Amino acid sequence: MSVNVNTKWQGVFPAITTQMHKDGSIDIASTAAHAEILVQSGITGLICLGSLGENQPMTPAEKRLVVEAMVQVVNGRIPVLSGVAETSTAEAIRYMHDLEKLGADGAMLLPAMLYRADPDETMAHFRAVAKSTGLPIMVYNNPLSYANDITPAMFEKLADLKNLVAIKESSGDTRRITDLRNTVGDRYALFTGVDNLMLEASILGIDGWVAGSGIAFPSENQHLWELTRQGRWEEALAIYRWFTPLLHLDVHPKFIQYIKLMVQECKLGSEWVRAPRMILKGEERKRILKVIHDGIASRPKLVKKATKDRSDY
């Protein structure tokens, strides 16, 4: 498989949850149904098995099963990417090869889990994985959750790897976006991965958004994104202010439970998770439900949808 150097990823690439039954086993049908709704909303890429997709507690076999199902339901309409969050470089390479076989369109690749590598080790990991595959790769930088920081200088050094086509920037620091633009220009498509920094990131010049909470509110999420594309900043700000309490739920150790509950309250799936995660209870459940229900109740009317001719994607 040769690298498609013309890969142009942009727009909303939501990170979908892996829907489960009450016993923690995977519910492929529900996950596929949710994926279909997302595709209908106008997204331009779909990411399964990201952090939000409970990548880490899945077995190797389960991960392959989810990818297969997502490829099937999306059926070529938009690119399907899988998170790659393995504990060794060798396992990441093995996973990339399986993604190729399963027909995925790309990967969202993390550093090896559970090790605070030094910059040379981190770059060697990305280099080895990238060279092992023809698939295009979005490099996922999330030093807060995964201990490894991939700096602008490191992205500059990695620029010769043609299939590293995009960056998901989740450092939580929007300054990184300007630093990246000043260091690597437009070499990589730049996605923000932090929901509640999305508007800030947009004004700085980004190409896409790996959305989290938006999977429960796909129309509003897509609308917000398209307003930013069209420079309709005041309208975007109004929606963003409404959306922010919901977007905050994407940035918390329990973001999986929070967003799955949001998905459930929006009738797009269920809240079940796999242990050690437990569904919310008590005061926390009340508090989060209030945020969600307030959001639903004050949902903006999208009378004139900011639709855009999507033929250019």
Place this chain on the structure above:
Amino acid sequence: MSVNVNTKWQGVFPAITTQMHKDGSIDIASTAAHAEILVQSGITGLICLGSLGENQPMTPAEKRLVVEAMVQVVNGRIPVLSGVAETSTAEAIRYMHDLEKLGADGAMLLPAMLYRADPDETMAHFRAVAKSTGLPIMVYNNPLSYANDITPAMFEKLADLKNLVAIKESSGDTRRITDLRNTVGDRYALFTGVDNLMLEASILGIDGWVAGSGIAFPSENQHLWELTRQGRWEEALAIYRWFTPLLHLDVHPKFIQYIKLMVQECKLGSEWVRAPRMILKGEERKRILKVIHDGIASRPKLVKKATKDRSDY
């Protein structure tokens, strides 16, 4: 003195340095000359004795001297505020009274220094100081440097204090701006205090900017601000990207040395500081000088100045 409840602070309020002689004694003439240049650049307020103004190492007498000089040079053209960074509530009140006598137009008030107060204590401090004076006050929130976080919920509780007219938000987290707008609406004028988050903050809806690095580049700084006021976001972004390496110098433990050196290289003052601060030396000096000189060399041409009728201030 009654509270002027019509105080409308907005626009660029730079935090000026306190210029010094080589021996660390205060150079009032140079500080005043710099203030005059800033006033000429179109700023709408001036803040002396902020963190950047080396408030903390000054003696009580020196602080009064600086305020007096700033009031004199500005001469009523724009409001003059002084930082208030005392170690007890009683000293802060005493300082406020002296500000009134010296003719200052307002204060930028911090929590008491060197104590991580709990929320009730923090609010009691602001309440006591606010009640002791008729001067309008900008509340300065900088939990990273000063250990006390003044949350949106706390600002909501403080809203009955009419002379708390503005917030300087320096938490380093732009999410705070949206949270503040969602919690207290337009009750307070909202200033960002973090140079390298200024564009992000602007799109979220702010009223002003307590600028740091901009005191060395007053025209560019004012131009950038006015572009954001006019919604000329693409032009603003271009200048912001140029400016960012310089704005980064505002966010570092040595920001005083960095910005004073910047001021010196821009021929607007000198770099002298007071011990324990020392002027930069060795590799660090070279590195910072390179950032500054690169910035000067690539300075954007401001052929068409984004001037705005300032009569509305």
Place this chain on the structure above:
Amino acid sequence: MSVNVNTKWQGVFPAITTQMHKDGSIDIASTAAHAEILVQSGITGLICLGSLGENQPMTPAEKRLVVEAMVQVVNGRIPVLSGVAETSTAEAIRYMHDLEKLGADGAMLLPAMLYRADPDETMAHFRAVAKSTGLPIMVYNNPLSYANDITPAMFEKLADLKNLVAIKESSGDTRRITDLRNTVGDRYALFTGVDNLMLEASILGIDGWVAGSGIAFPSENQHLWELTRQGRWEEALAIYRWFTPLLHLDVHPKFIQYIKLMVQECKLGSEWVRAPRMILKGEERKRILKVIHDGIASRPKLVKKATKDRSDY
């Protein structure tokens, strides 16, 4: 399998490395040879597949292989424990069942990896795993590396689970030891897991030590431990001061590389690790080698070995 409620773990339980070939594949023979040397040194338990044993980058099959080999070489002389560091409760339970089948004597159990659980979730994880097995368990608390803190109050609540027999305390805060003693008394055998806090921990009253750097210096390590058992504190302090630069190497993101290099320089194995980890190079290699060689050069003479009748273990 019924729980052996009489399990009395105490003394030095080193965490052994998993020896590898240059290509990152497992070298069972070298690992077994090292285990034999450790058993000879007087240790009273052996832990394989801890963090130091590169548990996380191993495949499920490899982990079983290592356990099997360790059980075989130790051959019942002392208990053999395996680290359990899975990403879900279900996988941890599956692993426990395999440990039983493989003849391991116990487990060193971590919270599920890669999730900052809340206290209820953390306790539910330990409860579910403990109930699924008859094996005795050492609960491993390392909030710095694994994000979950198991507090004294939580250990109090877990006290009804009879096969939770020991705690490995690696919070990096010796105050925890006194808090644990004040909260749960002697309910759990208390092991320190932080090499360079070992003497401090000893004076506070501990039962054992999960040693790291000591696997390269088994005689000195055992001697130091036995001096503390005998209250020979001045002699212990002298050795501890010598040992500290080496023990520091156990507390660093690269502790695996550092300790494997130490093991190699002491002729007890080799330094090979699995990617993304890389062997040390450049200045860092020189610096660490100097610490190791200085330690070897100044090795204390153990003329009168502080041997103790070990029949009581």
Place this chain on the structure above:
Amino acid sequence: MSVNVNTKWQGVFPAITTQMHKDGSIDIASTAAHAEILVQSGITGLICLGSLGENQPMTPAEKRLVVEAMVQVVNGRIPVLSGVAETSTAEAIRYMHDLEKLGADGAMLLPAMLYRADPDETMAHFRAVAKSTGLPIMVYNNPLSYANDITPAMFEKLADLKNLVAIKESSGDTRRITDLRNTVGDRYALFTGVDNLMLEASILGIDGWVAGSGIAFPSENQHLWELTRQGRWEEALAIYRWFTPLLHLDVHPKFIQYIKLMVQECKLGSEWVRAPRMILKGEERKRILKVIHDGIASRPKLVKKATKDRSDY
């Protein structure tokens, strides 16, 4: 005044609170009465105007007043030191000169407040202050509260300054004690400044203890110290376990309120503090009072006091 190079500070040097009236004004008589009780308990030095002595919210005049009173009441029986916590090197020097005039026996010197200096700046500060005076100085390292870390390597470089005679180590990391011993040997008298690490610190080899909570329990505090001097570790551990919940109160942002309340409940003074600090209220007050009253109720009987011939001090 020439430096007394024979200064040998060792033993318990408690940090006394500055007693206040309800309105926050200083209560010299109560402070002196408390000092007298401490002297009677067997301490070998007294530190006024440390952090616990509310140094920072005091005016310059008040600080001089407190020092004068302490010198008078102690009357040469033991050395009286004052905390030095100024915001510039110049002010610290000025304060040292006043200490000399007031008859203080030494200083406990901090880096300049409110600035995270680099190592050269930190060392220049200590160098300048030390050279300006003949008084012996205890260098106070507390990077957690005061942002500046004085490392063993820095103490090695400062070793030529003969009047830097002692170190108060409050990094919260006992490893520092061994590192200091390995780096500077016995060049400095080594005091621990962290109450709830006191026993751990003792086994590592220290010369003194700047005690906090112990000012409310002077007999028990002195007894504990003397047990460690005599190597009576088991007895020391028993007292330490009893004492730990009280010693924990020394390590909290509200340690001043906690310890003043402890002093009050032990009938040795009152709890009044200066704003922005407020006395405890509500649930927090109940919780802290319970810790204090439990400590009082379970106070160990010191029938055979571990008195030691103190003529050697």
